[in-house]
Amino acid sequence: MKGLKKFYRKTLQERWDVLQDRKILTNEQIKCLKRTTDATELGNSMIENFIANYSIPEGVSFHYLIDGRDYIVPMVTEEPSVIAASSHGAGLIKKAGGFKTKIKQRLMLGQIILEDFQDFQELREKIDHEQASLLRIANEAHYSLIKRGGGARWIRCRKLADDLMSIDLAVDVQEAMGANMLNTMLEAVADYVRKEFSQTVLMSILSNYATECLAVAECSMPLSNLKKENFTGEEIGHKIVQASRVAQLDPYRAATHNKGIMNGIDAVVLATGNDWRAIESGAHAFAARDGLYRGLSQWTIVGGQLKGRIELPLPVGSVGGSIGILPLVKVNQKILNVKSAEELERIIACVGLGQNLAALYALVSEGIQKGHMRLQTKSLAIAAGAKADEIQQVLSMMSKTKGKNLAAAKAAIKEIRRNKQHERN
Ligand code: MEV
Numbered sequence: 001m002k003g004l005k006k007f008y009r010k011t012l013q014e015r016w017d018v019l020q021d022r023k024i025l026t027n028e029q030i031k032c033l034k035r036t037t038d039a040t041e042l043g044n045s046m047i048e049n050f051i052a053n054y055s056i057p058e059g060v061s062f063h064y065l066i067d068g069r070d071y072i073v074p075m076v077t078e079e080p081s082v083i084a085a086s087s088h089g090a091g092l093i094k095k096a097g098g099f100k101t102k103i104k105q106r107l108m109l110g111q112i113i114l115e116d117f118q119d120f121q122e123l124r125e126k127i128d129h130e131q132a133s134l135l136r137i138a139n140e141a142h143y144s145l146i147k148r149g150g151g152a153r154w155i156r157c158r159k160l161a162d163d164l165m166s167i168d169l170a171v172d173v174q175e176a177m178g179a180n181m182l183n184t185m186l187e188a189v190a191d192y193v194r195k196e197f198s199q200t201v202l203m204s205i206l207s208n209y210a211t212e213c214l215a216v217a218e219c220s221m222p223l224s225n226l227k228k229e230n231f232t233g234e235e236i237g238h239k240i241v242q243a244s245r246v247a248q249l250d251p252y253r254a255a256t257h258n259k260g261i262m263n264g265i266d267a268v269v270l271a272t273g274n275d276w277r278a279i280e281s282g283a284h285a286f287a288a289r290d291g292l293y294r295g296l297s298q299w300t301i302v303g304g305q306l307k308g309r310i311e312l313p314l315p316v317g318s319v320g321g322s323i324g325i326l327p328l329v330k331v332n333q334k335i336l337n338v339k340s341a342e343e344l345e346r347i348i349a350c351v352g353l354g355q356n357l358a359a360l361y362a363l364v365s366e367g368i369q370k371g372h373m374r375l376q377t378k379s380l381a382i383a384a385g386a387k388a389d390e391i392q393q394v395l396s397m398m399s400k401t402k403g404k405n406l407a408a409a410k411a412a413i414k415e416i417r418r419n420k421q422h423e424r425n
Contacts, residue, residue: 059083063090065098074332075267080375082263089358096221101346107212110182112167112190112204124157141188142181150174175341177317182206208278209285210313217349220307237306239364240299247295257295264355273329274316282313297356310353314345384409
């Protein structure tokens with residue numbers, strides 16, 4: 001489209017002008033973009049063709065008692081019910097002693113893919129034999145990591161097809177998520193393999209299927225704690241176990257079950273400046289690790305207790321990438337009061353489990369629509385233009401109307417303002 005060529009070379013003002021001149025956006029909409037750009041330089045330097053800072057609401061979730069420590073968890077999400085549900089799930093777990101977590105190791109994996117090799121067995125033996133040299137080459141490519149106690153740890157070979165294999169490199173990336181470090185190391189090793197072993201390298205890149213960076217969160221509570229209105233705690237507990245079984249058996253349900261878990265996980269991953277697409281792809285690959293896509297969490301009843309467990313890859317960092325750049329990330333790290341990336345992993349796994357408990361608890365009892373609709377109506381009131389001091393009134397008026405839509409919200413606002421005007425006169 002004319003005027004959009006070389007968009008990246010234009011100043012921010014010129015980009016807005018083009019969008020307005022081409023009638024892609026109205027004057028009002030451009031004003032809306034402009035209002036977001038307090039950190040213009042930051043956005044402009046981070047991405048291509050920057051025009052605005054897109055903001056998503058941030059809130060905090062409470063009741064996270066994890067390995068004996070209390071946490072306040074910042075969450076960035078546009079979905080109205082997520083934070084309330086998270087606090088509800090965490091509250092149920094806290095009442096019974098809180099979450100327990102386990103982390104075995106924090107290694108990131110990368111791959112060098114070779115094609116057209118001659119003999120897999122022979123090449124594997126050669127690589128095994130030269131493992132120490134290959135690890136040294138990897139480490140020399142990112143020497144500062146060694147000084148911080150990290151570094152390349154092991155290499156393995158996997159045959160993928162008759163003509164394709166993967167050399168996997170495992171690296172201790174310390175406090176970072178480590179994508180750049182890993183990619184630099186992989187390219188150095190790939191270069192050596194290409195030259196010294198006369199192999200054809202198809203590509204080298206980190207893997208988001210972070211199987212060597214797994215976090216586990218667990219909880220346990222007496223069934224009696226689950227009691228709610230018309231349901232006994234035993235009934236709700238048994239239904240949660242059934243719901244968990246369905247997510248192990250049926251990918252249609254498993255995808256929704258896991259979406260609920262990721263509602264919480266993504267919100268914390270975003271708040272802490274981490275790469276939520278990496279976490280999403282790793283989590284879903286892990287959910288399908290035995291060939292069938294399954295729920296990431298499981299609930300069982302043992303000795304009158306409902307027990308929950310979640311396990312998933314959580315390759316997050318506490319430094320590096322956008323973590324050091326986005327100003328709010330520092331604030332959120334302060335709210336969380338975490339000392340390390342490993343501690344952050346533990347918290348995120350717990351948020352996934354807490355979020356899942358809240359969703360299943362609602363689904364098997366009153367359903368989620370009651371709570372959702374309350375929050376949905378609030379979003380409608382805001383979208384219709386209600387000011388902060390008008391929202392409660394709009395909600396109470398809309399609770400009496402049948403059609404809970406934008407038109408009804410607008411009508412309610414109109415009436416509130418008309419009444420106010422009337423009182424003033
Ligand atoms: C909605 O965002 C998430 C749920 O669908 C999760 C689930 O069904 O377990 C409520």
